[in-house]
Amino acid sequence: MLEFMEGSHAVAEIVKRCRPQVIAAYPITPQTHIVEDLAQMVANCELDAEYITVESEFSALSACLGASAAGSRVYSATTSQGLALMFEVCFNVAGMRQPIVMTIANRSLGAPLSIWNDQQDSISLRDSGWLQYYAEDNQETVDLHMIAYKVCEDHDILLPAFVCFDGFILSHTYEPVALPTQEEVDAYLPAFNPYQRLDAASPLSMGMYATPDYYMEFRYEIDRAMQRSKQAFIKAGREFGRDYSALVEGYRLEDADTALVAMGSICGTAKDAIDEMRDAGKKVGLLNIRMFRPFPAPEIADALKGVSTVAVLDKNISLGSGGAVGTEVKAALSGSNQAVYDYIIALGGRDVRKRDIAAVVDLAEKGKGDLFYGLRTEVL
Amino acid sequence: MTAAELIAFAAFEGGVYSQAFPAFGVERRGAPVQAFVRFSDEKIRLRSQVYEPDYIIVQDPTLIGDVDVFKGMTAGGIAIVNTEKPDFDARVPEGVKVYAVDATTIALEELGVPITNTTLMGAFAAATGEIKLESLEHALRSRFSGSMADKNVRAAERAYNLVGGAL
Numbered sequence: 001m002l003e004f005m006e007g008s009h010a011v012a013e014i015v016k017r018c019r020p021q022v023i024a025a026y027p028i029t030p031q032t033h034i035v036e037d038l039a040q041m042v043a044n045c046e047l048d049a050e051y052i053t054v055e056s057e058f059s060a061l062s063a064c065l066g067a068s069a070a071g072s073r074v075y076s077a078t079t080s081q082g083l084a085l086m087f088e089v090c091f092n093v094a095g096m097r098q099p100i101v102m103t104i105a106n107r108s109l110g111a112p113l114s115i116w117n118d119q120q121d122s123i124s125l126r127d128s129g130w131l132q133y134y135a136e137d138n139q140e141t142v143d144l145h146m147i148a149y150k151v152c153e154d155h156d157i158l159l160p161a162f163v164c165f166d167g168f169i170l171s172h173t174y175e176p177v178a179l180p181t182q183e184e185v186d187a188y189l190p191a192f193n194p195y196q197r198l199d200a201a202s203p204l205s206m207g208m209y210a211t212p213d214y215y216m217e218f219r220y221e222i223d224r225a226m227q228r229s230k231q232a233f234i235k236a237g238r239e240f241g242r243d244y245s246a247l248v249e250g251y252r253l254e255d256a257d258t259a260l261v262a263m264g265s266i267c268g269t270a271k272d273a274i275d276e277m278r279d280a281g282k283k284v285g286l287l288n289i290r291m292f293r294p295f296p297a298p299e300i301a302d303a304l305k306g307v308s309t310v311a312v313l314d315k316n317i318s319l320g321s322g323g324a325v326g327t328e329v330k331a332a333l334s335g336s337n338q339a340v341y342d343y344i345i346a347l348g349g350r351d352v353r354k355r356d357i358a359a360v361v362d363l364a365e366k367g368k369g370d371l372f373y374g375l376r377t378e379v380l
Numbered sequence: 381m382t383a384a385e386l387i388a389f390a391a392f393e394g395g396v397y398s399q400a401f402p403a404f405g406v407e408r409r410g411a412p413v414q415a416f417v418r419f420s421d422e423k424i425r426l427r428s429q430v431y432e433p434d435y436i437i438v439q440d441p442t443l444i445g446d447v448d449v450f451k452g453m454t455a456g457g458i459a460i461v462n463t464e465k466p467d468f469d470a471r472v473p474e475g476v477k478v479y480a481v482d483a484t485t486i487a488l489e490e491l492g493v494p495i496t497n498t499t500l501m502g503a504f505a506a507a508t509g510e511i512k513l514e515s516l517e518h519a520l521r522s523r524f525s526g527s528m529a530d531k532n533v534r535a536a537e538r539a540y541n542l543v544g545g546a547l
Binding site: 002004006136137166168169172173174175176265266268269271272351352353354 | 385388389392393397398399400401402424425426427428429431
């Protein structure tokens with residue numbers, strides 16, 4: 001049944017139904033509504049969890065790491081500078097193979113201070129060993145939380161995950177969402193069964209010390225688990241009511257000459273723009289990348305094999321190199337004769353309209369790309 | 381933002397897809413803010429702000445001199461303006477129908493506070509026909525409880541009947 005609610009509230013509701021036993025988070029715009037709602041649910045005894053108030057994001061994720069190592073299902077949420085402050089702990093969580101799920105309400109990073117949306121925050125943690133899923137709308141945001149817990153806690157995976165949804169654009173938008181019932185979530189996501197946990201009766205240590213004889217093997221194992229998580233996602237997606245059986249979602253790609261590639265809420269606007277371009281006779285489609293880590297390179301190459309031109313929309317910039325998604329899409333398509341262009345777009349919350357999507361397609365078809373789209377040259 | 385949320389919620393209750401969101405970042409009581417609503421028979425995918433509104437609601441008439449509140453409107457559009465002076469001076473685009481409603485007075489009389497969201501919602505429902513009165517009442521009774529719900533429903537109905545009578 002569809003209910004009308006704010007994106008952040010929908011996240012809090014699905015997290016409650018996933019029954020985390022420990023929550024530690026520090027409020028930061030635009031994530032705040034999620035953790036406010038969860039704190040209230042715990043205070044009202046609607047959610048039987050330990051809500052740990054902390055003095056910083058570093059402490060929040062450290063508390064989560066300890067709680068997860070002790071055998072609890074754990075949840076946190078953050079964004080932007082808050083995620084930046086968690087940088088060190090993020091690597092430790094993945095290195096200790098703790099299946100923590102954390103919502104990222106995507107936001108730009110300072111300086112200059114900007115509270116608005118882009119995807120620089122989670123993208124900047126791409127090498128940390130966390131799975132990264134991106135939602136197009138609030139329904140996907142809800143669904144991906146359930147899938148994330150299922151994939152992360154799989155004993156063949158044991159990795160943490162970011163569920164990313166665009167800050168403000170999704171987090172502060174009210175729209176219809178179908179929330180599963182508690183019984184449905186319980187049936188999909190059984191109680192947490194830790195692979196191993198800190199236990200005084202049976203002591204063990206985690207994350208201790210690896211000499212050069214062992215460190216590479218630890219990293220290799222994480223990378224292998226990342227790769228295995230693709231199959232786990234497909235399996236978890238198939239068990240789901242809606243279709244998440246693919247790592248990437250094609251939209252009107254079948255006979256397309258030009259394909260846009262994007263992640264997150266911009267895909268919705270792109271789909272509407274594509275419908276208009278199709279009505280005008282242009283053969284354009286979209287590839288929505290739901291998963292940035294692991295990067296589904298073969299799946300992307302396969303989905304795009306019929307198109308001649310590819311335009312990647314990047315709401316991030318690896319300064320001095322290019323957009324992170326564009327760089328990896330180019331690598332995925334290397335050896336093909338397809339023209340692949342990258343467009344840095346919508347940084348720091350700049351609004352994207354259908355006509356902007358159409359303009360990017362025009363640029364790509366004229367062979368103009370690898371640029372910042374929509375720069376205000378008069379202020380440079 | 382509350383008015384946008386309530387209008388979108390009432391429209392959703394009336395059986396269509398709807399979406400409501402603020403112009404992000406400057407939400408402070410007293411500061412000029414914008415919020416946007418879309419209705420559709422199909423799922424709404426578009427995420428951009430609204431640049432060419434079919435309808436606008438102006439909650440604070442003192443903005444009219446400073447901001448082009450009618451920007452992007454075209455013939456056939458409908459504007460609902462909260463004002464006690466129906467002859468306000470504004471450049472209204474040709475073909476846009478303006479309903480001047482003294483929502484502040486209605487809100488003060490019905491609610492005791494100059495919060496005009498629910499009153500303007502009633503005016504919007506009557507002027508545009510996008511929301512049925514019963515969906516509006518249902519939305520208000522979901523959002524408010526007890527006497528607050530009754531008061532807000534009365535405020536909305538007064539504006540609904542006022543604008544409805546002028547149609």
